Amino acid sequence: MQIVVNGLGEMGASLALAIKNANTNVEIIGVDRNQAALDQAAAMGLTTQTTTDLMTVAAQADVIILATPIRAIIATLRDLAQVPLKEGVLVTDTGSTKVQVMAAAQGLIKRQIAFVGGHAMAGTQKAGIHALDAHLYDGAPYFLVGDDVAAQRRLRTLLAGVGVQLIPMPAEQHDQMMAYLSDLPHVVSAALVNSTRQTAAQYPELPRYAAGGFKDTTRIGGADPQMWTDILTTNRAATLAALHSYQDSLAQLVTALEQDDPQQIYDFFAASRQLRQKFEEEMG
Numbered sequence: 001m002q003i004v005v006n007g008l009g010e011m012g013a014s015l016a017l018a019i020k021n022a023n024t025n026v027e028i029i030g031v032d033r034n035q036a037a038l039d040q041a042a043a044m045g046l047t048t049q050t051t052t053d054l055m056t057v058a059a060q061a062d063v064i065i066l067a068t069p070i071r072a073i074i075a076t077l078r079d080l081a082q083v084p085l086k087e088g089v090l091v092t093d094t095g096s097t098k099v100q101v102m103a104a105a106q107g108l109i110k111r112q113i114a115f116v117g118g119h120a121m122a123g124t125q126k127a128g129i130h131a132l133d134a135h136l137y138d139g140a141p142y143f144l145v146g147d148d149v150a151a152q153r154r155l156r157t158l159l160a161g162v163g164v165q166l167i168p169m170p171a172e173q174h175d176q177m178m179a180y181l182s183d184l185p186h187v188v189s190a191a192l193v194n195s196t197r198q199t200a201a202q203y204p205e206l207p208r209y210a211a212g213g214f215k216d217t218t219r220i221g222g223a224d225p226q227m228w229t230d231i232l233t234t235n236r237a238a239t240l241a242a243l244h245s246y247q248d249s250l251a252q253l254v255t256a257l258e259q260d261d262p263q264q265i266y267d268f269f270a271a272s273r274q275l276r277q278k279f280e281e282e283m284g
């Protein structure tokens with residue numbers, strides 16, 4: 001089986017390796033605009049063929065996995081709808097938001113080409129093939145989006161040995177949940193880092209004294225700016241709703257401090273601890 005992976009970064013290269021390790025008779029054709037990523041994939045034996053131009057290999061694929069930043073996934077889905085593809089090809093993606101990806105896939109779907117939107121709750125703040133990890137997907141929730149049940153069954157078979165938990169979900173629900181689980185945490189972390197700028201300039205030794213709290217809450221503030229621009233711009237409404245709810249929550253604490261009201265401050269943290277303890281049981 002020939003699997004074309006477009007975007008050999010952290011998610012694409014790690015998924016390609018996990019699929020290769022879990023299935024026999026799989027050949028990975030690597031596509032990336034970055035020649036160094038292709039060279040590294042070839043040198044480590046991940047790929048049997050590489051190219052910077054997806055359209056030169058698309059027609060030979062049994063499976064096409066799109067794993068670039070989301071706006072490139074959307075553009076590629078539209079391009080793929082215009083070119084000849086192999087009979088029975090399965091197209092999927094790894095993008096972090098799904099409503100706009102599903103809309104862009106309609107051209108393929110209208111041609112009866114099997115498409116499943118995919119998204120794994122795995123990964124790190126790192127980017128590029130250097131972040132490749134054969135076990136990145138182990139045990140991760142992996143959302144399957146779309147109405148094509150037969151295509152989802154084929155993707156399930158391909159991913160059976162990868163060890164992900166496959167969860168079918170409508171695109172709208174997915175994106176609304178991600179606004180709180182993924183978008184808001186990344187915005188909050190980046191805002192926290194940005195808000196230290198002045199104090200860090202005044203006291204350059206500031207980061208040296210960081211304890212776990214600062215390290216934990218700022219790790220994802222180091223994530224890739226292009227990736228997060230694409231995620232937020234393709235999930236605008238849901239992210240704005242989450243940010244407004246966050247602003248309301250912050251405003252409560254600002255009022256409590258302005259009023260110098262220890263009871264309100266206590267209530268703020270008590271409510272958070274109670275909910276976080278409930279989450280803990282589910283998050284493991």
Ligand SMILES: NC(=O)C1=CN([C@@H]2O[C@H](COP(=O)(O)OP(=O)(O)OC[C@H]3O[C@@H](n4cnc5c(N)ncnc54)[C@H](O)[C@@H]3O)[C@@H](O)[C@H]2O)C=CC1
Binds near residue numbers: 094129224
């Ligand atoms: N990093 C994470 O933790 C997660 C990311 N995702 C999603 O997976 C996708 C990939 O993310 P990562 O692997 O983290 O990104 P990455 O930055 O590690 O890899 C992206 C790769 O795509 C290549 N690329 C960029 N534009 C391209 C184009 N137009 N044509 C061909 N290649 C191109 C880059 O050179 C790079 O090798 C994104 O859509 C992201 O939203 C999903 C789950 C987790």
Ligand SMILES: O=C(O)C(=O)Cc1ccc(O)cc1
Binds near residue numbers: 096124125182
């Ligand atoms: O680094 C982390 O902890 C993350 O949360 C990574 C991540 C980034 C984007 C996703 O769509 C899913 C997971």
